[in-house]
Amino acid sequence: MAAIKMSSNNIFITGYAKLPTGITAQELYTVVAIGLLINRENGTIVDLDCTLVTSTAKRFVRENLVGRKITNYDEIECIFNERYYGCAKKALLFALKICNEKFNEVKAN
DSSP states (O other): OOOOOOOTTEEEEEEEEEOOTTSHHHHHHSEEEEEEEEETTTOBEEEEEEOOSSHHHHHHHHHHHTTSBTTOHHHHHHHHHHHOOSTTHHHHHHHHHHHHHHHHHHHHO
16 A cells, blocks of 8 residues: 655544444454544545454445545445445444544534
């Protein structure tokens, strides 16, 4: 993976949500965590990482979020509802919603 150029205009925001019992990720992590590097000015997701177990799941999340605006949570939710059928979907969406709320707080202050 290519290195992301850090900019003073980028901020780092995290979100966490409890995973459902009985899935591999829950056995390893208990919660799903997502960390987003976001452009402070326009809300664009520049990079991210998450605690999903498989590299395919992590790549799916990255490819569907990088370049999108965290402020367009409804669009993000729609994409995941249409395309992501993993057991962690509800937790992942909740963690992203928390990131959206945190970003809105940063922008308000």
